Amino acid sequence: MNTRRILAGAVVALAAAGGGVLAASHWLNRDADVAYAAQPDAHQDAVQQLWAAPVTSVDGKPQSLSLLKGHPVVVNFWASWCGPCVEEMPALSQIQREYAKKGIQFVGLGVDSEKNIQAFLTKVKVAYPIYVTGFGGADLARAFGNNAGGLPFTVVIDAKGNIRSTKLGQIDPAALKQTLDAL
Template identity: 75%
Template sequence: MNTRRIFAFLAVAAIAVVGGVTAGHWLRGGAGIESADAASPSQANAVAQLWAAPVTSVDGKAQSLSLYKGHPVVINFWASWCGPCVEEMPTLAQLHHQYAKKGIQFVGLGVDSDKNVQAFLQKVRVDYPVYVIGFGGADLARAFGNMAGGLPFTVVIDAKGNIRSTKLGQIQPKELEQTLDAL
């Protein structure tokens, strides 16, 4: 009986610690858009990795994301099998239209197979550029701070190549608009 109480106490303590760490992360902005005022070397490295990342167009042709270098860009890592990713796409498309006249480009990076992305885009119309980065996109997302490897994951990069915000999970349109309006 005494051993059971000790194990119960340890289990409750472990849950409390995990809950406290999670709450602390959330309160510091970990569950929302995180702002980045100054680019650290690791952030600059992540952006350089993005520009050099091997991607293909939906029709399978090798492409380079470096054409977006020097422009403000919203990068959205997603997958066809990810419900929240699919759910936020209409909002991203709406924001793409809203901010296109301000020179802000939205780009979708499919962390998925060519076949799945092609099939998905035949069913769902997305009017911003979408590229296939494959499952290696999870490594690139980690370089931007997405240690959980979850999707969707959105990164805002300004024209100077600085990461202005990151968001793991579905975007909150008002938060993203505030970040974009500040560019």
């Protein structure tokens, strides 16, 4: 009887250890940049979904992201309640100012309510357009490979509509600039 308990305990311990290894692997790699060389069709679909996504301006007016087609774009998924999102906004604004002359447009997609985003933007000034996606923005981010649904999540798309990089977690300004310089 004690042997069965020990064996059952060992099985449970092994299962827990395996789950811990998988979880650690996920969390240690969650901030890694992802290059998009594989599955080009899936990624083209994500870009097409972005152009067709229903978004509104912060004052509730319907907008179309399709106006960004043909231009290099940095899309940042964020929310007002996301600490790392808020922390990286000054760096994103500064990089937007630096790269605007190269025709690179930054866009913030708020995975949040219109009311929360409006209140946030009265306190924090951002140098790029902010649009409201609501919680449907999480589905759009998943189309770009953000299966964890975490924020912030940043996507760089070149003028041809190819995804050049994604970043789950706060951006590294130097790495982002390196990607933008290669466009």
